[in-house]
Amino acid sequence: MRLITLKGRKLYLLMKIICGTSFMMYGYDAGVLGGVLLHPPFLNAIGNPTGDYVIPMIVASYDLAAMITAIIISFFAFRMGRRGTVILGNIVAIIGSVIQASSYSVSQLIVGRLCTGFAIGCISCAVPTYLNETGIEIGDRGPANAFNAILLISGVPLAYWIDYGFTMMDNQASWRVPIIFQCIFAFISGGTMYFLPDTPRWYYARNRFEEGDAVLAQLNDDVVESEGVQFTRREIMAAIEAELEANASLNWKDFLTMGIVDNTRMKIVRRICICFWLPMIREWMGSSLIAYYSSVILTTVAKPSLVSLLSGVLNIFFALGCVPLYFTVERVGRRSVLLYGAIAMTILITIFTALVAVGPGHVDIQWASIAIIFMFLFTFGYAWQGCVWLYCSEIAPLEYRHIGAGACATGEWLMTFITVFAGPIGFNRIGWYFWLWVISGNVIAIIFVFLLCPETGGKTLEQIDYLFIDQGFAGLRKNFDVTPEDMEGYAGIEKKFGGEKKEDVGEESGEL
Structure with a gap:
């Protein structure tokens, strides 16, 4: 049932806003718990847990659930559609938020985190694909995903600032209200998505040609018989035909080589493996580690009264870094943004590690390291935050786009779980040496993009098939x-x- 009658650019703008709202909830949920972890009313409510592993497990259970969801949802997402997967994610997000906000034990809190992790796993699988497949013009995909990244990262400082305000109080509402607040995003996004169509490419791939024609005409603001609509339709159908031909050489054993050996003509295995490795490398590079534990990192320099304030400002810098991507990604290209961004970030994180190693006892050096982290996150926001989602949803073949999206989210959440769980333990046990792990991730990113990632900018989704x-x-x-x-x-x-x-x-x- 679709009641929204908008057409053309107005319809696509609404789609971008709704997808961005889902991703803003994703960012908000990722950051909201970090601002209350050390808040006395929160700790009192869950029984003041002790031990090195309790708090990391509470935080990381969300990422673990998202990873498992991304694997499972790959088997069902093609049937549900991109739209249906987003709606499911928002419904479960509301359930998870209510469970968390009403928690009085560690176990209940973890159950709530698992539910919201499931929700974000669905959303992170479906939203980038939905945006790319509803874009009509070649230049739509880059700005749309950059806008998505801006709202995603904006959700993190929004959570920090709401936490910062509410934790000035000393009651149970001070942490329960910030957690339940994310339901607003889910109601808006899931409720509106119910009245929006799925993507024309999904309809065609499911042999629902009349609906595909209708949505394609609605997005083009033209009649089905027009040359523009028919040309796009022919492109999509040609790509489906070519991918079906390529399926004959598909051997699932090639996945055991992670795409190094790929006998398929369109490099289907390699492309899906890139969808897995690229976001996994992104998290290895340190973004979630810094975003989740910015307060822990800043305690080495700032007074406790300034930590929350600086954490909020740091995450605002992260979000601001995504803004220039909106205006430049179609001009500069995805490969260049990823490659040169990784080079710049490797230099910055190496400098930061050196400053942290020699910084204890030298206030000026410690503040210089914080300045470098601000620069690093700004660069990260521009080069890798939005561009990875964009690139992975572009290179996945249409018939396997749901699998590519699942692989992308699985890689993202697997490494997020590892880094978020191991981060505080690593900081406590080995100190600054833990940052060598982050440096290695940035170096791997340079090599990976240089060898395996061709430029996809300036081409339709169907033309990207032929790059491989x-x-x-x-x-x-x-x-x-x-x-x-x-x-x-x-x-x-x-x-x-x-x-x-x-x-x-x-x-x-x-x-x-």
């Missing part, structure tokens, strides 16, 4: 363009890449 046909490592070959003529059915693939031309392409591109 019979190609070797991205960093060791020349990029090539795909013209509209190449998209006129599967014959276009054979014309450009098949038969006698195949060897020429491999030789010219530096194929391994």
Whole structure:
């Protein structure tokens, strides 16, 4: 049932706002508990737990649930659709928020965290794909995902500031109200999404052609018979046909090599593995570690009365870093943003680690390390926060986009769980040496993007399929363009890449 009659750009704007609201809840929920973990009324309510593992387990149970959800939802998301998955996530988010806000024990709190983790697992799988598949113009995807990232990260400082205000009180409402507040995002996003259509690409992939035509016409603000609608329809159908042809060479054993060995013509296995590894590397680079435990990191420098204030400002810098991406991602390109951003972040986190190592007893050096962290998170927000979601949802083949989205969220939440659980333990046990782990993640990011991530900007989702046909490592070959003529059915693939031309392409591109 769809009651929203908006068309064209107004409809897509509404879709962006609603998806962004879901992601803002995601960011808010990630940050809200961190601001009350040391608040006496909160600790009293859950029995003042002791031990190194209790608090990290409360925090990280959310990430563990999101990871498991991302794996499970991959088997059902294609049936439910992108829209249905988002609605399910928002419903469970409300349930989880109520359980957390009414908690009087560690076990109840963990159950609530598991529910919200399930919710965010659904949302993080579906929202980037929904945004990309409803974009009509090639330049829609980059700004839409950047806007999503801005709202996602804005949810973190919003949670910190609400915590900061409420924890001035000394009662149970001081921590329960901030937690239940996230239901507002879920009601708005889930309620509105119910009246929005699913993506035309999902309808076509499910053989629901009339609905796909109707939504495509609505997004184009044109009639179904128009050339623009029909051209996009032909592109989608050609991509589906080509992917079905590529399925014949798909061997699931290739997943055991994590995409290094891939005999499929469109590199389906490698692309899904990239969807897993890229967000996993992002979390290895330290974003969630710093965002979750900014108060712990800042206690080495600031007075307790300033820690919450600085934590909020630090996360605002993180969100502000996402803003320039909105205006530049289509001009600069995804690969360049990821590659050069990783180089800059490696330099910054190395400097930070050196300052932390020599900083104790030197207030000026300690404050300099905090300044570097501000710069690091700003750069992170620009280069890796929104761009990873965008890139992974672009490169996943249409028939496997739900699996690619699940792989993306699984990698994200697996490494988030590891870093968030191990972070406070590592800080307590080995001190600044723990940052060497973060440095290694940034170095790996440079190598990974250089070798495996071709540029996807300036191409439709269907044209991106052809970037991977019979190609070797991205960093060791020349990029090539795909013209509209190449998209006129599967014959276009054979014309450009098949038969006698195949060897020429491999030789010219530096194929391994």
